[in-house]
Amino acid sequence: MKSFVFRKKAMNILMIGLTGLCTLMTGAILFFFLGYLVSRGASSLNWAFFTKLPAPVGEIGGGMANAIVGSGKVLLLATLIGVPIGFLGGVYLNEYAGATMAFVIRYATDLLNGVPSIVIGIVVYALVVHPMGHFSTFAGGVALGIMMIPISVRSTEEFLHAVPMSLREAAIALGASKWKAIVTVIIPAAIRGIVTGTMLDFARVAGETAPLLFTALGNQFWSPGWNHETATLPFVVYTYALSAYQDWHRQAWAAGFVLLMLVLGINVTARLILSRGSYRPSGGA
Amino acid sequence: MVTSTGMISMEITDPATRTREAPKASAGAVGPKLRVSGLNFYYGKKQALFDVDLDVPANRITGLIGPSGCGKSTFLRTLNRMYETVQHGRAEGRLELDGENLMELDAISVRRRVGMVFQKSNPFPKSIFDNVAFGLRVNGLARRGTLHEAVERSLRRAALWDEVKDLLHASAYKLSGGQQQRLCIARALAVDPEVLLLDEPCSALDPIATAKIEELLFDLKKQCTVVLVTHNMQQAARVADVTGFFLLGRLIEFNTTEVIFKTPARRETEDYITGRFG
Ligand SMILES: Nc1ncnc2c1ncn2[C@@H]1O[C@H](COP(=O)(O)OP(=O)(O)O)[C@@H](O)[C@H]1O
Ligand SMILES: [Mg+2]
Numbered sequence: 001m002k003s004f005v006f007r008k009k010a011m012n013i014l015m016i017g018l019t020g021l022c023t024l025m026t027g028a029i030l031f032f033f034l035g036y037l038v039s040r041g042a043s044s045l046n047w048a049f050f051t052k053l054p055a056p057v058g059e060i061g062g063g064m065a066n067a068i069v070g071s072g073k074v075l076l077l078a079t080l081i082g083v084p085i086g087f088l089g090g091v092y093l094n095e096y097a098g099a100t101m102a103f104v105i106r107y108a109t110d111l112l113n114g115v116p117s118i119v120i121g122i123v124v125y126a127l128v129v130h131p132m133g134h135f136s137t138f139a140g141g142v143a144l145g146i147m148m149i150p151i152s153v154r155s156t157e158e159f160l161h162a163v164p165m166s167l168r169e170a171a172i173a174l175g176a177s178k179w180k181a182i183v184t185v186i187i188p189a190a191i192r193g194i195v196t197g198t199m200l201d202f203a204r205v206a207g208e209t210a211p212l213l214f215t216a217l218g219n220q221f222w223s224p225g226w227n228h229e230t231a232t233l234p235f236v237v238y239t240y241a242l243s244a245y246q247d248w249h250r251q252a253w254a255a256g257f258v259l260l261m262l263v264l265g266i267n268v269t270a271r272l273i274l275s276r277g278s279y280r281p282s283g284g285a
Numbered sequence: 286m287v288t289s290t291g292m293i294s295m296e297i298t299d300p301a302t303r304t305r306e307a308p309k310a311s312a313g314a315v316g317p318k319l320r321v322s323g324l325n326f327y328y329g330k331k332q333a334l335f336d337v338d339l340d341v342p343a344n345r346i347t348g349l350i351g352p353s354g355c356g357k358s359t360f361l362r363t364l365n366r367m368y369e370t371v372q373h374g375r376a377e378g379r380l381e382l383d384g385e386n387l388m389e390l391d392a393i394s395v396r397r398r399v400g401m402v403f404q405k406s407n408p409f410p411k412s413i414f415d416n417v418a419f420g421l422r423v424n425g426l427a428r429r430g431t432l433h434e435a436v437e438r439s440l441r442r443a444a445l446w447d448e449v450k451d452l453l454h455a456s457a458y459k460l461s462g463g464q465q466q467r468l469c470i471a472r473a474l475a476v477d478p479e480v481l482l483l484d485e486p487c488s489a490l491d492p493i494a495t496a497k498i499e500e501l502l503f504d505l506k507k508q509c510t511v512v513l514v515t516h517n518m519q520q521a522a523r524v525a526d527v528t529g530f531f532l533l534g535r536l537i538e539f540n541t542t543e544v545i546f547k548t549p550a551r552r553e554t555e556d557y558i559t560g561r562f563g
Contacts, residue, residue, distance in 0.1 A: 173401040174397075175476065
């Protein structure tokens with residue numbers, strides 16, 4: 001009896017120890033990454049990084065203003081393409097699609113989500129870059145926009161699905177048509193979750209590099225409009241890190257650091273939004 | 286044992302009765318607000334209501350009692366066509382609202398005229414004001430300038446105004462359970478329905494909150510017709526003018542509350558009333 005209790009206790013301590021250790025390691029890896037990037041990248045960060053164009057080969061200094069703007073434009077276009085399609089698709093999937101239709105759409109989005117990003121790059125290259133005859137901000141935006149669709153669809157669907165049936169009934173019983181109930185009650189009740197999902201989706205594609213190799217390519221200079229090849233942060237990390245110049249390595253670290261801070265910032269904000277205002281069922285004060 | 290507090294005179298042909306249609310029968314007699322005849326209801330293959338005939342008198346509280354699962358909610362949901370939101374739900378028979386065939390009316394206009402309050406209070410995750418204004422807005426009845434008055438009037442009718450007048454723009458979830466349920470009643474009243482259906486509105490509430498709701502139902506019947514489903518027989522005895530007893534999908538007996546509780550005609554009713562049932 002005593003030994004049994006002892007074994008139970010020992011097992012308990014062992015499990016706490018093991019799981020605790022793994023948790024610690026997860027945290028440690030993250031902080032190691034952060035620390036390493038900060039030590040290599042943040043030290044290379046300066047005002048010029050955000051305001052200047054890259055220096056000509058061989059010269060020291062310069063910045064990545066063009067890549068920052070380029071990433072911004074590509075991501076803006078990706079959001080404008082991916083989010084409306086994903087959002088409306090998610091609404092249709094949850095509210096209108098019949099069982100068979102829902103199964104097909106769900107399956108298709110899951111498959112699309114599983115397509116390696118480099119393959120999406122090739123396809124957009126064949127369908128957009130090749131016919132246009134050159135790389136462009138537009139093509140990069142299309143590639144990342146397509147990558148945003150599946151997660152946008154599924155997260156919209158899930159958050160809409162979590163809205164309780166009783167709220168739908170209340171709206172319908174007050175004389176709201178189905179679409180009015182969706183627009184005035186269901187979507188507002190789910191909106192924080194949907195926004196969070198969209199932000200995480202955005203953060204995920206913000207660091208994508210492979211599809212941009214085939215679509216936006218890169219550029220040492222500003223890229224006016226949407227129709228020219230453009231520098232982007234991930235692409236700059238890739239090319240500068242592989243270069244032979246010390247100063248470019250420094251800049252690659254700085255770009256990596258900025259990218260990480262962007263993604264981390266979006267993630268933290270998204271989780272804050274969700275924890276603050278997700279739908280809470282009633283039950284009195 | 287069961288008292289019939291609050292019993293009022295029971296002629297269904299009360300001349301004070303207000304209806305929008307001209308009286309059909311002679312000498313002050315009006316038709317019932319809702320007339321149900323030969324109603325059968327099916328969930329897919331499963332039949333939930335069997336051949337129900339019932340006339341809901343205008344400006345009265347009609348109580349519906351019966352054990353759980355006997356079809357009270359199902360019956361209530363046919364009266365505003367809410368059953369149409371249930372997959373494979375199918376109603377057969379005749380339903381009249383003021384003599385009009387309810388099945389041929391536009392479902393949305395039926396639901397505007399026949400409001401509903403649910404068992405579990407279900408305010409929207411919006412402000413108190415926006416909850417009450419919801420029905421007016423979606424029905425295009427919100428007039429600039431009068432919306433605030435309409436919201437105040439509804440909250441007063443639901444006996445909630447004094448408690449919430451200073452927090453109209455606070456979340457509805459800040460309210461207690463009983464207040465939330467009265468908010469749901471105010472929300473249903475805002476579009477000025479002719480009939481109000483309530484499905485066990487007090488089952489999650491304490492006795493004080495329940496008493497408040499019963500009191501307000503009493504006032505409501507001056508202006509509209511009330512159908513109240515309750516699993517609480519004392520509640521039916523206290524507030525209902527007429528009472529129907531359902532069992533296994535059938536309406537066993539329907540009469541004035543006094544008769545149902547004092548001298549029921551059917552053995553099943555008596556067993557249920559006296560608690561000998563199940
Ligand atoms: N959506 C549904 N699908 C299938 N059967 C249902 C559904 N809703 C209710 N029922 C069945 O119909 C019968 C009547 O239910 P209900 O009207 O909810 O009873 P009550 O409100 O009197 O408790 C029950 O046997 C119940 O299981
Ligand atoms: Mg019920």
